[in-house]
Amino acid sequence: MKRKPVLIVLLVIILGGAIAGGTAYYRRTPGTTVTVEAIRARDLESIVSASGKIQPKRLVNISADTSGRVVDLAVNEGDRVTKGQFLLQIDPKSLRTRVDSGTASLQAAESSLDQQRQSVETARVQLDQAQKNLARQRDLWSQQLTTREALDKAESDVRAAESSLREREKQVSAQAARIGQERASLESARYDLSKVRIESPIDGIVTRRNIQEGETAVIGTMNNAGTVLLTLADMSVIQAEVEVDETNIPNVKIGQPAKITIDAMPDRTFKGHVSEIGNSPIQSTSSTSTTQATNFKVVVILDEPIPDVRPGFTCTADITTATRQNVTAVPIPAVAVRELVYDASGAVVKQPKAPKPKRSPFVFGSNASVGSSEAEQAATRELLPGQTRKEVEGVFVRRGGLAEFVPIRLGISGDKYFEVLGGLKPGDEVVTGPFNQVRSLADGDEIKVDQAKTPVRAN
DSSP states (O other), X not given: OOHHHHHHHHHHHHHHXXXXXXXXXXXXXXXXXXXXXXXXXXXXXXXXXXXXXXXXXXXXXXXXXXXXXXXEEOOOTTOEEOTTOEXXXXXXXXXXXXXXXXXXXXXXXXXXXXXXXXXXXXXXXXXXXXXXXXXXXXXXXXXXXXXXXXXXXXXXXXXXXXXXXXXXXXXXXXXXXXHHHHHHHHHHHHHHHHTTEEEOSSSEEEEEEOOOTTOEEOOOOSSSOOOEEEEXXXXXXXXXXXXXXXXXXXXXXXXXXXXXXXXTEEEEEEEEEEXXXXXXXXXXXXXXXXXXXXXXXXXXXXXXXXXXXXXXXXXEEEEEEEEEEEEEEEEGGGOEEEEEEEOTTSOBOOOOOOOOOOOOXXXXXXXXXXXXXXXXXXXXXXXXXXXXXEEEEEEEEEETTXXXXXXXXXEEEOSSEEEEEESOOTTOEEEEXXXXXXXXXXXXXXXXXXXXXXXXXXX
């Protein structure tokens, strides 16, 4: 029987504590706790970052111009070579045989031409004799000292000699053409023979060797690529070939400075400049290319030599697309998008703020649904004639303990700040966080500053 009064006393104490706690919660200092930052002038740099590969400006793939077995290989991967230096040789026996055969055929054709030219001279002598005989027969015929048969025979001999001369002259022309063909075939064979000895076309480094001494080099055809024997790279001019997203391409220009970092050399940064911007997007070989981002190739030439670099190293280029000195800047997290109503003259129409319902000290929970319903009511509020509604970028400025949404015009984007072209002035305190609070904050909301997380204002 004694436990019942004790339980009643405990229940009264708990109920009293709950009422006191609820009353304190209800009477607490109103306003959303936020962090603010004073606006001031800053120096900004707009950076476009892209990744890619290190490549030499000049890369030469050495392929075989003639098939054959490699009998002499004079270089290895990593060797430095100079222009004209011997690299390798393909077995020349078959090609040398072609040259010897072509030389013999040409000599035989030239000898035959000499014989045919001699026969032309003989035909000309025979024609001259026939013409003289015809002239004597005509003189005798005029004196009635020869027969008609002798005269006709002399005329026939002249025509036969003329025909024989023309035929032999045509044979000489045909033989001269054959000699030209034989000479061209011989030159082709000699040219092919000269290709069995391969020399370096540039000064550079042997970056790849795909063949061993004793293996057979194969020339390429229309549907089959030939054997790439060696790859030479001129590393005197190095460039980074990076892939830039299509949204950043309009900001990239020829000559813009860039900083290149190479994954294999993490502690160093190299200077460069943009030298080439692709006009067509990079074609993807993937079957899911339709879901991938569209990128363009941008070439950045390094302005300094890198002795230890190798083609194919992965790199990142930070291209400076714009710079601003001493401009008004706002932190990136402070920028929000809100829907505002404008009148016919373009001025912002301030909407009356609906009073927030008082919350009972005995009702616990978040008021996020209340703010959401207010936003929905503002979005569906009927417009007056001449008014328009549109989404604008802006920031919340602290004024008299309230958050005022101020539309702004943004310029370039830096690492942490946006350039402000209009709408703010140095000294304005803008709400920078927390992110969820900035996202749900409304114009005219009461705010209080979290001094522990607010940056100290610069003098």
